[in-house]
Amino acid sequence: MIVKNSSLSVDTEKLRKKILDLAMRGKLVPQDSQDEPASVLLEKIKEEKAQLIKEKKIKKSKPLPEITEEEKPFEIPESWEWVRLGEILDVRDGTHDTPKYLDSGVPLITAKNLDNGSIDFNNVNYISFEDAKKINQRSKVDKDDIIFAMIGTIGNPVLVQEEYSMAIKNVALLKKIYYLNMKYILRCIQFSENRMYKKSNGGNQKFISLKKIREFTIPLPPLAEQKRIVAKVEECMQAIKTIEDSSKEYEKLENQLDKKVLDLAMRGKLVPKDSQDEPASVLLEKIKEEKAQLIKEKKIKKSKPLPEITEEEKPFEIPESWEWVRLGEVAKNELYSMADGPFGSNLKKDHYTLSQEVRIIQLSNIGEDGWRNENKKYTTFDHLKEISRSEVKSGDIVIAKMMPAGRAIIVPDIEKKYVLSSDAVKFIPDTRIFKPYMLHLINSPVFKKQVQSDLQGSTRPRTSITKLKNILCPLPPLAEQKRIVTKIEEIDIYLKN
Template sequence: MKTNTLEFDAQALREKILDLAMRGKLVPQDPNDEPASVLLEKIKAEKEQLIKEKKIKKSKPLAPITDDEKPFDIPDSWEWVRFGDVGLLKNGKTPKKEDISSDNIYPYFKVKDMNNNNLYMENAKNWVGEKYSRQVMPKNTIIFPKNGGAILTAKKRILTQDSLVDLNTGGLIPYNDLNHKFIFYLFLSLDIKDFVKGSAVPTINSKKLKETLVPLPPLEEQSRIAAKIAQLFALLRKVESSTQQYAKLQTLMKSKVLDLAMRGKLVEQDPHDEPASVLLEKIKAEKRKMIKEKKIKKSKPLPPITDDEKP
C-alpha cells in the first residue's frame, strides 16, 4: 500500500458519484416531492404546446419501455424514460465567414471553444447576427461534440445565453419542466462511446441516443442531486489541484536533494577520508592497466579544468 503519494483516480470517483446519483443513492428521497409521473405529464403538455406553436415538429413516439430493458432498480417516486423524453436534440449550423464578427447579437461557438470554457460557455470570440436567429440554441442548452475525433473527449458544456454552435456540435435542449443542471449530469453519466458510429470520421448516432433508457427523479430531487454533485465535483477539483502541487513539490525536493549532494552539503565531511585527489591517481592507474591489457584504447587526454569553469 502506498503511503508516500497522493495519487488517486479522480475520473473513477466522478463516475461513481454519477452512478450513485442516477440510482437514487446520492441524496435522500422526500415523500413530499411531486412524483416524476406527474412531471412526465407536464412535459407531455409542454411538447404538445410547442408542436401547436410550430416551434418543434411532431415526431414519431418513442417505443414503450419494457421491464426487461430496465438495467437497475430506482426509487418508487422516479420513472424510467427514454433520453429523447428529457429534451430536444438539435444540430448546429456553421455560418458563412462574412457573417462572423467580434461584436454581434449571438455568441458563436466551435467545438474547440469547449476547451476554453469549463462548465459554462461564457468566453465567446465570435458572434453572429439576426440572420441566424432560427438556428441559435437557447440558454441552458447542453452542447457536445457531434462529429469528429472530439466526440471521444466526452465534453459537455452549458450555454449561458442564446447561441449558435457549429455543424460539428450538437445540442440537447432540456424541457422547461426539468432542472437543466440535473439533465447535464444525467447526460454526463452516459458513456458517449456507446453512441458513436463510423471510424474514419466518428459521429453520434442520434437515434440510439434518443432511445436510451435514463432514470428521471422528481423535480425537487433533481435540484438536490445536481447541487450535491456540484459540491462533490468541486471537492474533487481541490484534491486534484493539491495532488498536482504535491507532485511538483516532490520533484522539487528530489532536485534539491541531488543538488545538495553534488555540492557536498547533504552529509558531513570526515577529515579521515582519503581525499579525491588520491582516488583520481588510482583511476589513472586503472586506466593505464586496462590500456596495457588492451581492454580499452588509449584516447586523447581531456582538457585541463580551469577555475572559470567551476560552477
C-alpha cells in the same frame, strides 16, 4: 489523475465516474416520500409540450417508441421514471453543412470548441450573419440550453451559462420544455457518454443521429431530488478537485525539495566532512594509474584525453577534499564503459522479436524517478552480437539523450539481457566510486543544467555521448559519497511518509 501518498492511492477520474454512477442510480442522496413523483413531472412536461406545439412554438415530432425493459440499463427508485430525451426536452441539432468561413463574423461552434464543460471561443471559425441567421432559425442556442458533440468525441456536454452570439455545427442542442434541473440533465449526459457512443455509427469518425439522441433513455428523479443530486455531485466534485490541487502542490513542493537536497549534496553541504576520509584526489590518481597500466598491457586502447578543467568552468566552490572531474574521467577502465545505442539502421523494427530475448532500453523506460517497465520491445541474442558495444547489464547506469536529456536510471535485474536504443547512453563508473552517488549526481541540478545548456536540434533537442563525457562532476571522497547517499535516502523516506 492518480493521487498518492504513503497511505492513500486514489484514481480521481474513477472516483468522479463512481459518483455519477451512484447519482444516476438514486444512491447518492436519500429519497424523500414528500417529493412529487417523476411520473407527475413527466405528465406536466407532456402537457406543456402539447401546448407549445399548439402555439407553434415548437414542432411536433414523430411519436417516440415505448421504453422496453432491455433499454433500462439498471434499476432506479420507485419515485423515478425512465424517459427518452425527446419526451422531456426539445431536442435539435445544428447545421451539418459547411458554411463559407470568414475572418470575422459569428462564431461557428463545433465539437472541437467544447472543452471540459465550457465553450472555447479561442479557436473558432467565423461565418456571415446571414448564414448564422439561417442556422439559428432551427437551432438558436440560448442560456440554460445544453449542447454536446454529435460527431467524433461524442458527448463533452456544456450547459450554456449566458447568451452568446453563435451558431452550431454537428452539435446537439437540448432545450428545456418545462421545469427541469438542467444541471441534472448535464450530469446525465456526462454519465451516459459511453452508452451514447455505443449507439453511434461510422468508422473512424463516429456520429450519433438526432433520432437516436431523441430516443436515448435517461433516469428521471423527482424535481426536488434532481436539485439534491446536483448539489451533492457538485460538492463531491469540488472535494475531488481540492484533493487533486493539493496533490499537485505537494508534488511540486516535493520536487523542489528533492532538487534542493541534491543541490546541497553536490555542493558538499548535506553531510559533515571527516578529516580521516581519503581525499578524492588520491582516488582519482588510483584511477589514472590503473588506466595507464591497462594501456601499457594493451588491455584497453589509449583514448583522446579530455580537456583540462579551467577555473572559469567550475560552477561553484566545493570542499578541499573534493575534486572537479569530467564524467568520462570516472568511467570504468574497460572497453565501452561509456557507449551509446546503435544508429537507427542497426536496430530497427526488422530486428525486433516477440520472444523475450534481449530487452531494448528506450526513452520511455528512463523515468524521472527510476526505471519504467513499459513499452516492452526485444531483439534477438544473435543480433546483440552485431551491436555488442551497446549491450547493457543490470546495475549499469543509463542516461537519456533527450525528452528531456540528462535523466538517468540504474538498470534493474529483471531481464536476461539488455541493449540500448539510439537515444540512450550507458555509463559504468569506476569500481572505486559509489554507483548510487553517481546516479544522484547525474540526476542533480548541477549536471542537468550543464546538459540542458548545450543541446542540439530545435524540434527534438538532444545531447551526445561526447558532450556527456565532458560534463563537470563534483567528486567527494568515497566514504563521503556513501554518507551523502545515506542522507539523501533518509530524507527521501521522510518526505514520502
